[in-house]
Amino acid sequence: MFESCRGRQDLVICGVSGGVYAPQTPQIVLGTSHRCPPTRSTSAAIRSDCSCPEPCQTASMTKSNPLLLAIGVLLVGYGTNVSTPLLVLYKERLDLGDSATMAIFTVYVLGIFATLLLAGPVSDRFGRRITCVPFVALSALASLVLILGRDSFLMLLFARFLLGAVSGVVLGVGAAWMQELMGPGHEQRAAVLSTVVAYFGFGLGPPISALIEQLGADPFVWPYVLHAALTLAFVPLMFRLPETVTFSERPPPLRPQLGVPPLALRTFWLVIVPATIWVFSFPSTSFALFPVIVSDAIPGYEVVVAAASGTLTAWSALLARPIIARIGARASIPLALIAGTIGYVLGTIAFATDAWGFVLPAAVLLGGASGTITAASLGVLGEMADPATRGALNSTVFILAYPGMAMPIVLTSVGSITGLTAALVGVTLLATIAAAWAVTAFRRNVTLVA
Template identity: 50%
Template sequence: MKRDTFLVALGLFVVGYGTNVSTPFLVLYRDRLDLSANATQLIFVVYVVGILSTLMLAGQLSDRYGRRRLLIASLALSALGSAILIGGRDSFALLLMGRVILGVVSGLGLGVGAAWLQELMGPAQQHKAALVATLVTYGGFGAAPPLSVLYEWLGPSPLIVPFVFHIVLTLAIIPAVASVHETVDVAAEAARGPWRPAIRFGIPATARRQFLWYIGPLAILIFAFPSMAFALFPVLLSDTVDASPVVVTGLSGMSTAWGGLLSRPLINRIPTQVAMGWGAAIGTTGYVLGTIAFVTGSWPLVWPAAIVLGAASGVISIAGLTLVGQLTDPNSRGALSSTFYLLAYAGMTMPLVVSSLGPSFGTTTVLVVITCVTGLLAATAPLRHRLGTL
């Protein structure tokens, strides 16, 4: 891997790492701040609000002002978010603020970083670039929870030290990312006149049917799957766990993220054009396992469910990013990548959907319905793919 590619990948890893440092502590925050179930899920969901508020402009800004500036900004904000979360251990408002900022970080950094990798690696390596972007992001997601659990086990101040470590790591990587070659001709873009924000999805007219029929609906599952694994199932089953809930939540987050790394051998065996549908089918199996775990109170089932859901998410992400790289043109690559991630992160609201509808319709019923809808998306994927390519 070339130096520039390695450093951008490392930047994506650090961004992914920062978003998951606090994940194992959801139950700790709930108990420490005496939060309701919905308030606990809100800690997770405001992160999505930060993402969605940023993604549509992030791609356009990076197409205009360059990938490097946006990724550096996301890293700097990531350090700020961790600093605020240290204060959030005693303040629900600061906790939510820190999570929103980390959402903004993901909105700025992940789509832009993926687009930058695709440009650095060139048109002939779009699949490899998508693979690298997915694996390093999931690697960051997966590295944070076990380290947070380790701090909770062995170290003092578990709601402080992990965030300080992330701040130091982030500040160390910023100068390295600043040295990477910029792939956008910023001077040429500036000559086109002042930038005006606009809603621009970056979907080429020739690929609109394929994106709307096939890629878009399945992209939502990219984070709908893992969010259920590490933000819902462990919380639902926390009262049945004999071990520390931080350990269970942390290991669930780690299993989900590292399950995403299993997508590499899977994606090599599935044609890219149909892999997103296969990922949905794999994820449906994970939902079935998670639902059984909740109904029976068998919390050890959460871990295999998390691994399966993580692998499914990785398959859909790699296949989707590869297709996006093949469909887009250089002038709108950032915008289309951000649109793809916008749909993906919308799926992160799934835990809030379940916790909100559960009291009215029954949590089991809601889980079964969501599982059936996901299975339907998987079953109809081949048909929708054909309709999209007509």
């Protein structure tokens, strides 16, 4: 796997520290001959000598790295939704109301913001690996805490908070890490890959939990044990991933920042921001709200329907790959918002008429919309990102997206005043306005890159 780098003419990633080393001798980087000390650039260099520590691993020998990272992201996504189809059981076991049940799901958002604001800048300064990998391990710990919380509402809230903290780091930093592992020119592919594996993981939790419950095993214990065991077994392999951030004498500031390049500001505010606030507003209703509010219409099958809805929501995000490949990231955003709006319409019909079957096609539309907006937004911004602030930029996308996880509790809270049907109609109208705005922006060619 490792060999001496002396005399190599390509980019070298050091097998000792994982850093990308630029030699002190003259070289050509992006067509410009100059002497360069270690910098944050991960661009390939045509070089005559190598002064990095031996042994070294060449960039051409790291094809397995994106796969290792993808599995880590998948495991975090999986852990996030192990408890989701069990919400109806927690509601009965702990005698909770609708809003308290939704709080178990949405407290996750508080954990996300506890880490997401600083995770990107920290990883830009100290590295992706040291920031990301420990939080993958923390995902396993959160599952074990959920076992302890099976009879405690407060413990459940704490465990879900921990899962949010994990996601805040791993999804944002992992997306930046994936783009750097796959290299310049592959930003959109990396964005799609990191999105697809995260959503595939989101979709694993519900059916596994439902299967364990149907087999008669304790659903409040064994789904979490399985996730914790798989995660802890895999974490040591992630330490083999190379560090893609190299360290300069002037590191980026360690403070919350957007990381948006000046040339991307117009795209960011007029296209990305209005779209990404729906990234989790769409699927959170399908994961957590619709199965709960139609549960009275499906006695005895609540967990099965909740699991089916959750899995369809998550795995429909895989539609992002063919959609973006066919029509491009720019056109995918308005299409996704239209699909999500239709999903809200179907969910509202399911609740208002007890026609619970509409929840399932709604899940497909809401999940597909979420995955497509995520991948398209990360890809569009990734092509314009400054490598020194890539982590902050990717984290910013998720900062905008994750408040949508609170949509179920917002709707039940508003619904307690106006009636839930009126609340659902209201949010559907807001989604319609967002879709109309995105279509208008696309027709006026607001975005700067395809």
